[in-house]
Amino acid sequence: MIPPLEEIEVERIHKRSVSDSKAEKRNVNVDMNPMVDLAFLLLTFFMLATTFSKPFAMELLVPAKPKENAVEKEIPVKESKTLSLLLLEDKLIWYNGITDPEVNEMEYQSEKIDALIKTQIIQISGLVVLIKPHEKSNYGQLVQLIDLLNQNKSKRYAITECSNFDLKLINE
Amino acid sequence: MPNLRKLKKLPKLDMNPMVDMAFLLVSFFMMTTTFKTDTPAEINLPDSHSKVKIPERNMATITVSKDGRIFFGIDNKFKRARMLDVISTQAEISFTEHQRNVFSLQNSFGTPLNQLGDFLEERALGNKVEQHGIPADSTQNELKKWLLASRISNPSLRYSIHADQEVPYPIIHDCIESLRDLNITRFNLITVGDDSPS
Numbered sequence: 001m002i003p004p005l006e007e008i009e010v011e012r013i014h015k016r017s018v019s020d021s022k023a024e025k026r027n028v029n030v031d032m033n034p035m036v037d038l039a040f041l042l043l044t045f046f047m048l049a050t051t052f053s054k055p056f057a058m059e060l061l062v063p064a065k066p067k068e069n070a071v072e073k074e075i076p077v078k079e080s081k082t083l084s085l086l087l088l089e090d091k092l093i094w095y096n097g098i099t100d101p102e103v104n105e106m107e108y109q110s111e112k113i114d115a116l117i118k119t120q121i122i123q124i125s126g127l128v129v130l131i132k133p134h135e136k137s138n139y140g141q142l143v144q145l146i147d148l149l150n151q152n153k154s155k156r157y158a159i160t161e162c163s164n165f166d167l168k169l170i171n172e
Numbered sequence: 173m174p175n176l177r178k179l180k181k182l183p184k185l186d187m188n189p190m191v192d193m194a195f196l197l198v199s200f201f202m203m204t205t206t207f208k209t210d211t212p213a214e215i216n217l218p219d220s221h222s223k224v225k226i227p228e229r230n231m232a233t234i235t236v237s238k239d240g241r242i243f244f245g246i247d248n249k250f251k252r253a254r255m256l257d258v259i260s261t262q263a264e265i266s267f268t269e270h271q272r273n274v275f276s277l278q279n280s281f282g283t284p285l286n287q288l289g290d291f292l293e294e295r296a297l298g299n300k301v302e303q304h305g306i307p308a309d310s311t312q313n314e315l316k317k318w319l320l321a322s323r324i325s326n327p328s329l330r331y332s333i334h335a336d337q338e339v340p341y342p343i344i345h346d347c348i349e350s351l352r353d354l355n356i357t358r359f360n361l362i363t364v365g366d367d368s369p370s
Contacts, residue, residue: 140337
């Protein structure tokens with residue numbers, strides 16, 4: 001026969017109180033030292049294995065190579081809207097236009113280049129920047145320049161090779 | 173006298189706050205950590221103000237060390253094995269099952285194709301091997317073969333150039349041209365974020 005609900009409840013409470021008092025009597029003393037040792041081990045491991053300087057990506061778009069049999073469909077750009085930047089190992093040569101330009105030279109300093117880009121953007125709307133890294137320039141310079149252009153929100157730039165005219169300029 | 177007796181007693185220090193702190197730090201590091209990847213050479217990345225995060229999956233990385241050696245690697249173990257299969261059929265070099273397994277564990281590698289087998293054997297023994305870089309010049313462009321193979325093994329790969337800032341430009345030019353030849357016109361340059369306010 002099933003006992004009434006109250007009796008079950010009473011029994012349960014009774015049982016619990018008995019077991020509780022038993023647990024209280026036994027003084028449980030767990031040795032925490034190994035756990036703490038492990039915690040510190042993990043801590044040192046993670047501290048050593050972690051990298052904090054998270055690298056960021058800089059997106060670069062390059063034009064696709066023209067197909068051999070395709071008809072050239074290049075969009076012409078006004079010469080007067082172009083700014084050529086010749087990257088050399090220790091200096092920067094720049095000029096506007098392509099035929100017979102007025103050539104300027106400056107030291108390689110990010111503040112100066114920044115100022116140059118800023119004035120050029122104000123002077124010429126729809127400026128197209130041609131970056132021409134010379135053989136002796138390095139990757140860091142290129143990235144720095146692209147970064148400056150990105151910061152100045154100059155969206156139209158291209159990395160191209162030095163023309164014969166440029167090479168002559170450099171050799172002078 | 174009573175003072176001296178007091179000193180002899182072992183002082184009881186409550187270690188609990190320290191342990192709490194330790195666990196807090198452990199959990200913090202466990203959450204935020206990104207492990208240092210095993211790069212074949214030390215790379216001093218250029219700075220930029222870019223804030224674009226690098227994708228975590230489907231990454232193919234062209235690493236260029238300071239002395240101009242080129243390394244290549246993709247991110248998924250299975251895709252790596254598939255890439256090796258593609259290369260071995262294209263270049264008609266056969267690899268053993270063991271070499272294939274070792275290859276799938278390499279984050280990046282930088283050996284010419286004809287030395288790849290030896291390299292994998294050495295790596296299987298756990299040796300560090302001096303790698304000469306993947307040739308990428310116009311006369312013998314193996315990088316292009318690898319790029320193509322990686323594209324076949326995983327069409328959704330995103331490519332990035334992970335180069336030291338002192339790498340001479342012509343080598344970067346070779347890499348970019350190789351990418352362009354395969355119609356990969358959008359890729360990332362990996363840089364270190366500059367936190368200074370602009």
